[in-house]
Amino acid sequence: MPIIAPLETSLSPAKFKQLRALILGGTSEGRRLAGRLAGESEIYAVMSLAGRTKAPLDVGLPMRVGGFGGVDGLIRYLTEARIDRVIDATHPFAARISANARAACAAVGVPLAVFSRPPWRARDGDRWIEVADNESAARALGDAKRRVFLTVGRLGVAAFRASPRHEYLIRSIEPPDAHELPPLSTSILSRGPFEREDEIALMRERRIEVVVTKNSGGASTYAKIEAARALNLEVVVIAPPAYGDILQLTDLDAAMAFLGASAAP
Numbered sequence: 390m391p392i393i394a395p396l397e398t399s400l401s402p403a404k405f406k407q408l409r410a411l412i413l414g415g416t417s418e419g420r421r422l423a424g425r426l427a428g429e430s431e432i433y434a435v436m437s438l439a440g441r442t443k444a445p446l447d448v449g450l451p452m453r454v455g456g457f458g459g460v461d462g463l464i465r466y467l468t469e470a471r472i473d474r475v476i477d478a479t480h481p482f483a484a485r486i487s488a489n490a491r492a493a494c495a496a497v498g499v500p501l502a503v504f505s506r507p508p509w510r511a512r513d514g515d516r517w518i519e520v521a522d523n524e525s526a527a528r529a530l531g532d533a534k535r536r537v538f539l540t541v542g543r544l545g546v547a548a549f550r551a552s553p554r555h556e557y558l559i560r561s562i563e564p565p566d567a568h569e570l571p572p573l574s575t576s577i578l579s580r581g582p583f584e585r586e587d588e589i590a591l592m593r594e595r596r597i598e599v600v601v602t603k604n605s606g607g608a609s610t611y612a613k614i615e616a617a618r619a620l621n622l623e624v625v626v627i628a629p630p631a632y633g634d635i636l637q638l639t640d641l642d643a644a645m646a647f648l649g650a651s652a653a654p
Contacts, residue, residue: 408433408648408649409432411437411475412435413437427448460489464496464497482605501636504638516622518625518626537556539601540603541627543564543566553571560579583613587612598623599624600624603626
């Protein structure tokens with residue numbers, strides 16, 4: 390288990406001059422931001438991870454692993470750790486922590502920004518069915534038995550037990566809980582980035598007929614979209630949640646500027 394960063398409520402005068410930032414991580418964007426912040430002397434930043442991945446990557450910053458205890462716990466942390474800025478660099482579908490961050494930051498007046506990748510957009514040749522959530526995706530598979538490549542993360546597979554007639558190839562970083570798996574399913578564990586030709590080969594080998602994915606954006610897992618396009622496969626795409634009026638950043642320099650750092654590394 391990675392070390393949990395101390396709150397550092399007893400700070401030297403030099404520390405008070407630093408801007409103190411909390412990065413809610415779990416994405417490649419969060420890791421890139423951490424790499425830049427690790428070299429910033431004027432910013433003290435802590436990376437917080439939900440703890441769902443058993444072996445998180447070292448990001449070069451003090452790390453906090455595990456939940457805060459809801460909105461009240463996050464308010465307490467922001468106050469005791471004297472946090473000046475929060476950047477939400479969690480997965481686009483990490484709805485609960487994002488909602489908690491919005492509520493907690495509003496309660497204590499700490500500026501919040503979302504740093505995320507832009508969602509994918511359908512291109513010529515794509516056969517997309519866009520849906521709102523996992524349950525809708527399961528229904529979109531229809532009644533006829535199909536071979537499904539399911540890439541919605543281990544926490545989303547339980548919704549597909551409602552469509553047990555299909556054969557599922559489930560790919561995730563961590564293994565799903567056995568009791569949440571659809572009855573006709575095979576799991577493979579892998580972390581991106583993935584290559585287009587490898588994805589084409591996998592889909593051909595497993596005779597995949599339809600791909601189900603969250604629209605998480607970015608390049609790391611886009612190869613499955615390219616492969617489905619090349620093979621003329623249908624893709625059920627789960628739309629990302631809306632962020633409302635929260636400041637949204639998709640550029641690393643913009644995220645650094647939000648924290649008051651220079652844009653150039």
